[in-house]
Amino acid sequence: YQRRVHGGFIHDQENAAVVEKLKAKKSTVFALDRLPRTISKAQAFDALSSALGLMGYKAVIEAASQFPRPFAGKMTMAGKIPPAKVLVVGAAVAGLEAISCAKNNGAQVFATDTRPEAEEQIVGAGGKMLKPEGVKSEAGAGGYAKEQGADYLKAAVEMYKKNVPDMDIVITTALIPGRPAPKIITDEMVYGMKPGSVIVDLAAERGGNCTLTKPGEVVTTKNGVKIVGYTDLISRMALQASKLYSNNVVKFLLALGEEKDALTLNWDDEITRCTGLLDKGEFLEYKMATPPTPSAAAVVEEVAPEPVDPMTQEISRILKTSVALGLLLGAGVGTPASFVGCMSTFALSVTVGYYVVWGVTHALHTPLMSVTNAISGLVAVGGMMVAGGGFLPSTASQTLAAAAVTMSFINIVGGFRITQRMLNMFRRPTDPLEYQQLWLVPAATMPGALWYLWLTGYSNIYEIGYLAASMFCIASLAGLSSQSTSRLGNTIGMMGVGWGVASAFLALATRGVSLEVFSQITACAAIGGSAGLLIANKISPMDLPQLVAAFHSLVGLAAVLTCVASHMDGYTHFASDPMGTIHMTAIFLGTIIGGVTFTGSLVAFLKLDGRLRSAGLAYYGRDYTNYLTLATTIALGYQYFTTNTLSPLLGATALSFFAGYHLVDAVGGADMPVCITVLNSYSGWALVCEGFMLNNSLLTVVGSLIGSSGAILTYIMCVAMNRSIWNVLFGSYADLSAGEEEVTGTHQEISVPDTVNLLTSAKEVIIVPGFGLCQGQAQYAVAGISQIMNEKGIRLRFGIHPVAGRMPGQLNVLLAEAGVPYDVVFEMDELNDDFPNTDVSLVIGANDVVNPDALENPKSALAGMPVLHVWKAKTSIVMKRSMATGYAGVQNPLFFKENNYMLFGNAKGQCEALLEGVKAALK
Numbered sequence: 001y002q003r004r005v006h007g008g009f010i011h012d013q014e015n016a017a018v019v020e021k022l023k024a025k026k027s028t029v030f031a032l033d034r035l036p037r038t039i040s041k042a043q044a045f046d047a048l049s050s051a052l053g054l055m056g057y058k059a060v061i062e063a064a065s066q067f068p069r070p071f072a073g074k075m076t077m078a079g080k081i082p083p084a085k086v087l088v089v090g091a092a093v094a095g096l097e098a099i100s101c102a103k104n105n106g107a108q109v110f111a112t113d114t115r116p117e118a119e120e121q122i123v124g125a126g127g128k129m130l131k132p133e134g135v136k137s138e139a140g141a142g143g144y145a146k147e148q149g150a151d152y153l154k155a156a157v158e159m160y161k162k163n164v165p166d167m168d169i170v171i172t173t174a175l176i177p178g179r180p181a182p183k184i185i186t187d188e189m190v191y192g193m194k195p196g197s198v199i200v201d202l203a204a205e206r207g208g209n210c211t212l213t214k215p216g217e218v219v220t221t222k223n224g225v226k227i228v229g230y231t232d233l234i235s236r237m238a239l240q241a242s243k244l245y246s247n248n249v250v251k252f253l254l255a256l257g258e259e260k261d262a263l264t265l266n267w268d269d270e271i272t273r274c275t276g277l278l279d280k281g282e283f284l285e286y287k288m289a290t291p292p293t294p295s296a297a298a299v300v301e302e303v304a305p306e307p308v309d310p311m312t313q314e315i316s317r318i319l320k321t322s323v324a325l326g327l328l329l330g331a332g333v334g335t336p337a338s339f340v341g342c343m344s345t346f347a348l349s350v351t352v353g354y355y356v357v358w359g360v361t362h363a364l365h366t367p368l369m370s371v372t373n374a375i376s377g378l379v380a381v382g383g384m385m386v387a388g389g390g391f392l393p394s395t396a397s398q399t400l401a402a403a404a405v406t407m408s409f410i411n412i413v414g415g416f417r418i419t420q421r422m423l424n425m426f427r428r429p430t431d432p433l434e435y436q437q438l439w440l441v442p443a444a445t446m447p448g449a450l451w452y453l454w455l456t457g458y459s460n461i462y463e464i465g466y467l468a469a470s471m472f473c474i475a476s477l478a479g480l481s482s483q484s485t486s487r488l489g490n491t492i493g494m495m496g497v498g499w500g501v502a503s504a505f506l507a508l509a510t511r512g513v514s515l516e517v518f519s520q521i522t523a524c525a526a527i528g529g530s531a532g533l534l535i536a537n538k539i540s541p542m543d544l545p546q547l548v549a550a551f552h553s554l555v556g557l558a559a560v561l562t563c564v565a566s567h568m569d570g571y572t573h574f575a576s577d578p579m580g581t582i583h584m585t586a587i588f589l590g591t592i593i594g595g596v597t598f599t600g601s602l603v604a605f606l607k608l609d610g611r612l613r614s615a616g617l618a619y620y621g622r623d624y625t626n627y628l629t630l631a632t633t634i635a636l637g638y639q640y641f642t643t644n645t646l647s648p649l650l651g652a653t654a655l656s657f658f659a660g661y662h663l664v665d666a667v668g669g670a671d672m673p674v675c676i677t678v679l680n681s682y683s684g685w686a687l688v689c690e691g692f693m694l695n696n697s698l699l700t701v702v703g704s705l706i707g708s709s710g711a712i713l714t715y716i717m718c719v720a721m722n723r724s725i726w727n728v729l730f731g732s733y734a735d736l737s738a739g740e741e742e743v744t745g746t747h748q749e750i751s752v753p754d755t756v757n758l759l760t761s762a763k764e765v766i767i768v769p770g771f772g773l774c775q776g777q778a779q780y781a782v783a784g785i786s787q788i789m790n791e792k793g794i795r796l797r798f799g800i801h802p803v804a805g806r807m808p809g810q811l812n813v814l815l816a817e818a819g820v821p822y823d824v825v826f827e828m829d830e831l832n833d834d835f836p837n838t839d840v841s842l843v844i845g846a847n848d849v850v851n852p853d854a855l856e857n858p859k860s861a862l863a864g865m866p867v868l869h870v871w872k873a874k875t876s877i878v879m880k881r882s883m884a885t886g887y888a889g890v891q892n893p894l895f896f897k898e899n900n901y902m903l904f905g906n907a908k909g910q911c912e913a914l915l916e917g918v919k920a921a922l923k
Contacts, residue, residue, distance in 0.1 A: 007252065009033045009047070012277055019277070026281035028265075032252065034275050045252035049093045050244040051234050056097030056173070058233045059200040060086075063169045064105070066218070066226045068196045072106020083108045085166065088127065089184055089209060090173035091118045094202055098171045099125040100763070110163070114152075124764070124837030130163055132156045160184060165192035170199045172209035185210040195224030204229035339582050342692050342700055349470075349701045353708030356474055359481040362802060362827050365713060365809035367422045368480050369548055369680055371493050372706045374415025375473050376555045376683045378497060380408030380525070381504045381699060382562040382690040386569050390516040397568035404558040404565070405521055406528040411551050411558075412497055414532025418539060418547065419490050425541075425816035426483045428823075436491045443495045447502040459510050463697070465503025470701035472496030477705065483822050500698050501525075541817045542774060545676060545806040549605040552679045556597025556660075559686035560653060563590040566693055567649055574644055583693050584644070588637055590689030591649060595656025597682040600664040604675050607664075608806055616668040629659050673807045674717050678725070681710025713808055720802035721865055750877060750901035752910065755842075756917030758875055762839030765789065765796040766831060768868050769811050770804050772845015772880065776907030781915045782844065783818035788915075790824065792922045797824050799831040799868050801849035832869050841873035845880065845907050851892045861890050871897050879903045879910055 010031035012019045022029050032047050063086075064071060073083035086102040088095045091113040102109045103126030111127040113119075116136070119129045132155035164170060164185060170193075174182055181203035190199070190212055201213040212219060213229040220226050234241045255271055266272055267279070276284045360368050383404030386397060393399040446468065453461045473496040479489015505518065539547050567587050574580035606612035633655050640648040667675050684706025691700030718725050759765060767786070773779060789796045798815060805811045815825055828849075835841060843850050846868075853860035854867045870876045871894050878895060881904065885891055894900055903910060 004028075006030070007032065007249065007275075010277060023278055023281045023283070027278055028276075028280055029278040030252075030256070030272075030275045031277045032248075032275060034277065035271070036274055045248045045255060047245050047248035047252075050248055051241060052092070052094040052173075053097045054237050054241055054244070055202055055233050056094035056171075057101050058237055059094070059098050059171045059173075059202055059228075060101040060105070062228050062230070062233070063171065063198045063200045066198045066228060067169060070106070071102065084168040086110065086169045086171065087112070087130075087163065087167040088171045088173065090175070091115075091122050091125075091127075091129075092173060094173045095171070096121055096125045098173070099127040102169075102171075103127065107169070110167070112156075112159070120836045130159060132159045156184075157186075160186075160189055161192075164189040165194075167193065168197050170197075171202065172199070173202045174209050175203050175206060181206040181209050183207075183209065183211050185212075187211050190221055190225055190227070191223050193223070193225045197225045198228065199225065200228045202233070205231040339579060339692075342695060342697075345697050345700045346688060346691075346704055349704030350708055352474060353477075353705040354712070356477050356705070357709045357712045360477065361480070361482060362716075362800070363426075363809055363812040363822060363825060364423075364480045364483070364486055365716075366544060366807055366813050367419050367486060367490070367809070368477065368709060369676070369713070369807065370415055370419040370422065370544070371476060371480070371490060372680060372684070372709050373548060373551045373555070374412050374419060375476070375493060375497060375702050376687055376706050377408045377410075377412030377415060378500050378699060378702050379555055379558045379562060379687055379690060380405045380412065381500060381696060382566070382694055383408060383558065384501075384504050384508060384521055385694050385696075386562060386565045387508075387517055387521055388513075388569075389520065390514070391520055393520065395568075397565040400561040400565040400568075402520060402524050404561040405524040407554040407558040407561075409525045409528030410532040410535070411554055412532065413529035414536040414547075415551060416490060416494050416497075417533055417536035418544070419493075420487070421536070422541070422544075422813050422816075423483075423487045423490055425813060426486065426822050428821050431484070434487060436487060439491050439495065443498060446495075446499055450499075450502065450506060454506050454509065462503040462506035462510065465499055465506060466696070466698035469496045469498075469500035469503060470698055472499065473702050474705060477709065500702075503698070541813055542777065543609075544810060544813065545672070546605050546608045548807060549601045549608060549676055549679070552676070552683055553598050553601035553605065555683040556594045556599075556601060556679075556686065559594030559683070559690060560591050560598060560656075562690060563587045563594065563693065564646075564649065564653065567646060571644055571646070579695070581641070584641060586689045586691075586693035588640055588649065588652065590686050590693060591653050592633065592656045593682050593686040593689065595653050596660035596663070597679050597686060599657045599660030600675070600682075601660075601679050603661055603664040604672055604679065608672055612665075617662070617665040622662075622666060625662060626659070629655055629662070633659075673803060673805070674714060674721075674725070676807050677710050677713040677717060679710070681707050681714060684708070684710055717803050717808060719866075747883065747895045748901050750903050752903070752913045752917060755877055755901075755903055756914060756921055758840050758877070759785075759789065759842070759914070760794070760918060760921040762794060764834075764838045764840075765794060766799050766835065766838050766841045766870070766873065767796065768799045768801070768841065768843045768846050768850060768870055769815070770801075770844065770846025770849060771806065772907050773911075774805055774810065774814060774845070776845065776909075776911075778844065778907040778911040779814045779818035779820075781908065781911035783815065783820045784915045785911070785918050786820055786824065788918050788922055797826055797831065797834075799826055799828060801828050801846070801866075801868055804846060804849055828866060828868050835869045835872040838873040839875065841870040841876045843870055843876065843878045844911065847880070847885065847892055848890070850878075850894055851890070852894055852897075853890065853892070856893075870894070871900060874899065876900045877903055879905070879907060881906065 004025070005028045006022060007030040010019065010029060011033055012031060019029070032045075035046055035048070067084065069081060069084070071084045071086075074081040084102075084107045086098075086107045086109045088098045088102070088109065088111040091099065091111045095111060095113070099109050099111055099122060109127040110130050111122045112130050113122065122129045132152060135152045135155045170185060172184060174184055176182065185199065190210065199210055199213075201208045201210050203209045204213050204215045207213075208215065208229060210227055212221060212227055214227075215229050215231050218226060218228050218230075230236075252271075252275075256265060256269075267276065273284075278284065357368070383401040386401035387393070387405065388398045388401075389395065393402050446465075450461055450465045472492050476489045476493030476496060479485045479492060505521075508518070508521075535547070563586075566583075570583070574584055577583065603612065633652050636648040636652040636655070640652065664675055664679075684703045687699050687703030688707060689703075691697070691703055714725060767782060769779075769782065773782065786796050786798075798820065800811050802808065805814075812822070812825060816822060848862060848865075848867075850868050850870045851860075851862050852867070852871055854862040854865040855869075857863060876894065876897070876899060878900060880902065883895060883902070895902060
């Protein structure tokens with residue numbers, strides 16, 4: 001036939017006569033054997049790799065049938081059977097399949113390859129690479145081996161002489177395109193092997209890698225070594241081979257044409273250009289795209305740090321320490337002993353909090369914020385100390401105190417309940433039973449013992465209660481160091497806060513507070529606690545960030561009300577009290593910090609809940625407004641300290657409300673997670689101010705603990721984004737990305753069925769979820785995919801970036817809620833080294849946290865930001881709605897990489913489709 005299109009394995013150098021006939025008929029010919037393995041998108045129609053994969057598997061099966069003992073080692077009463085030692089020569093497609101199959105059958109596997117990049121693949125498949133000593137190999141083109149120099153060949157021969165006699169099975173796969181098979185296993189090596197050993201020569205069709213191979217036959221040598229030289233291993237698996245080949249050819253034909261109903265060839269396409277041999281009888285030049293060379297701007301030089309003089313370094317440390325000691329001495333001059341005691345408590349609490357919070361595992365950062373939110377509800381103690389009147393408050397200050405108690409108990413009960421719900425999600429069916437209810441005994445016994453001792457004359461016993469409550473609040477955070485102790489930590493936190501409130505009641509009883517006031521406080525606590533319980537039971541895990549922000553606002557407002565009430569209640573004594581100035585300072589700072597926390601948290605809540613625009617407030621003079629607000633606040637503070645009147649305090653309170661709104665509204669939605677942690681820290685420092693104001697050790701300790709927690713979480717998130725806290729609060733990614741170069745390229749799309757094929761044929765899969773998964777509520781479908789694939793022997797894990805989601809650890813909670821065991825969920829640093837050995841990395845709704853420019857482009861706004869190295873997997877798939885940029889507003893070159901595919905669509909819909917496909921494929 002004239003002018004027909006032909007395709008298949010042509011091998012034009014060996015079949016020149018056939019090619020000439022096709023040329024004479026003006027045929028267009030595509031040679032699948034010319035397809036380079038380095039083009040990732042060509043893997044779906046790489047028929048040669050499909051065939052070689054089957055050959056590698058079959059080689060191990062043939063070797064096992066010829067070998068006289070099992071692959072796996074065994075220990076029996078009759079003696080020990082050692083595992084078989086297998087050497088695979090050549091770690092391309094067939095070799096890697098052979099390594100994996102032999103390893104799965106219990107053998108001890110070794111492998112060799114001339115390509116330097118093969119070592120990672122060998123280790124990933126379960127083998128150990130053997131290398132010639134003292135020489136380096138050179139990589140070939142198209143993913144194939146390259147003929148090496150004389151020095152390398154000489155060293156390789158010595159390596160094989162040393163290792164082959166020790167092997168039980170040798171599988172050879174070494175081929176160089178267009179050349180006879182290289183002779184690697186010599187007669188001498190074969191005769192040095194043990195009787196019963198087996199050699200399977202997959203290169204037999206081209207002469208064999210073993211000098212004693214006879215193509216098409218099984219040869220047994222004089223020393224009892226069997227050499228399998230079958231040239232029809234593919235035919236021995238005809239059904240499966242035919243299915244794979246037909247799929248490869250169909251996908252190849254679909255890739256050639258741009259139209260569905262006709263074969264319209266695009267000679268600018270890389271696949272068409274590489275495989276095209278003849279175009280209407282005219283020979284085509286073999287053209288393979290070369291990877292772009294990195295630009296000079298992309299090369300980051302490592303500058304060695306200048307050596308530091310040890311003496312200079314030591315002097316610097318001594319000077320810093322001396323300054324700190326000087327400040328301590330200055331603080332002790334002219335201050336009452338009670339202030340020094342508060343400072344001691346504060347300093348020690350910050351130190352303890354620092355070390356305890358660093359021990360909390362990343363997966364539990366969301367429960368950490370929730371439990372600190374609950375503990376911060378101890379701001380109620382400040383309100384209780386100012387409360388008064390009768391069954392109802394009788395003055396303005398007492399009314400403010402009652403409101404503070406009510407709001408605080410919303411936090412206490414709601415915070416612990418939502419923490420309990422979250423931590424229960426992390427329970428696995430295999431976890432041992434827990435008996436948290438037994439802690440009710442000491443929880444009830446301690447308050448009873450305190451009341452008994454108080455009744456017997458120990459009037460200051462409530463201070464011991466404060467101490468016990470403080471210790472248990474610290475232990476509560478320590479319990480979050482692992483999932484196994486986290487629920488106990490929450491229980492201990494409840495006990496600590498309960499004892500703190502009970503001790504506050506004792507302190508009030510010591511002051512002679514009436515039964516009517518006790519009833520008023522109890523009623524306020526009951527109303528607030530009931531509201532908190534109702535909210536916590538109704539909230540969904542998706543709305544946790546909003547809930548945390550809303551609870552922060554209540555703490556901030558409660559702190560403001562308590563501080564203002566404290567001034568109204570005690571301002572007449574400030575002039576004569578030695579601690580008066582300190583109390584005034586605590587009142588003023590507590591009001592300012594609480595006010596910023598209140599309105600700032602409300603703005604964060606509205607942004608996270610979608611009720612306020614996500615973009616940051618921007619206008620000319622925004623920073624000058626902040627400076628003016630700060631200057632005015634300082635002026636009001638001066639007036640407050642000199643006049644001891646309420647007006648400047650109320651003015652500063654109003655300004656703090658404005659400052660909280662203005663500062664947080666200027667922050668974009670992407671940075672709200674950092675804002676939440678900052679506001680969490682603020683609520684703690686407001687509590688510290690109340691501790692100094694009331695000379696209360698409990699408030700000082702727990703406030704320091706919460707302030708440290710929020711500060712550390714803020715630091716962790718800023719490091720994870722490679723940004724300073726100043727840039728987060730007063731700048732934006734847009735400031736960093738100005739003038740960034742545009743990323744160009746052509747992306748590749750993939751369908752759900754093709755994604756299912758890649759997932760179900762893989763051995764190692766890593767899923768990287770982002771906010772898109774949260775927004776689409778796709779966690780349940782993803783959990784189903786994880787369960788099915790892990791049950792079928794496909795190792796699937798999750799990689800979580802520290803800033804993924806809307807608050808630290810949110811994705812861990814969502815996955816736990818959907819039933820994903822926490823032992824398959826890993827932090828970024830735990831997984832990054834595993835991506836080169838991963839078959840498929842699936843990114844769901846994440847963008848900036850998988851952007852290669854963070855590592856490869858020093859001019860990028862993300863430069864230096866730690867990211868998940870998903871592009872290092874054999875194939876990466878990004879599931880998104882579109883090609884839009886992430887929160888940072890910078891383009892992602894991952895989308896245009898050769899081994900990456902884009903799966904467009906809604907996360908929930910696409911993940912549910914993937915789940916159904918995986919179920920059908922693996923049933």
